[in-house]
Amino acid sequence: MIQCDRCRISLNDGEGYDFHGKVLCEDCYMYETNPPKACDPTAVSSALSMRKQLGQSGTEGLTELQKQIYSIIEAKGKITKEELAAQLGLKLEELEQQFAILRHCELVRAAKEGDKVYLTKW
Numbered sequence: 001m002i003q004c005d006r007c008r009i010s011l012n013d014g015e016g017y018d019f020h021g022k023v024l025c026e027d028c029y030m031y032e033t034n035p036p037k038a039c040d041p042t043a044v045s046s047a048l049s050m051r052k053q054l055g056q057s058g059t060e061g062l063t064e065l066q067k068q069i070y071s072i073i074e075a076k077g078k079i080t081k082e083e084l085a086a087q088l089g090l091k092l093e094e095l096e097q098q099f100a101i102l103r104h105c106e107l108v109r110a111a112k113e114g115d116k117v118y119l120t121k122w
């Protein structure tokens, strides 16, 4: 009998997912590989330690879209989500998802100025 390392649910042989040497059930595996919230500190540390483990820094290991987002923010200095989404032809929700990942990796952050929220480099 094996158990999920995270939620302790019992798993049948062959049902567990290997995640950095841990055995996880499908739900926990999805949670660990797709951290749900931008400001969840455990998600941040797991995204960071995963990148460290893979020897990645800067924009290494990012998708083309994530690199594009990062380079636009880098070039502009600061840009609103609306402007960035329009420039990339993305829906705001799609941009939010990508932004959350970049934020986990401490590449970009959101900063409030007056009544606008700008995306800037970390």
Ligand SMILES: [Zn+2]
Binding pocket: 004, 005, 006, 007, 008, 009, 024, 025, 026, 027, 028, 029
């Ligand atoms: Zn689990």
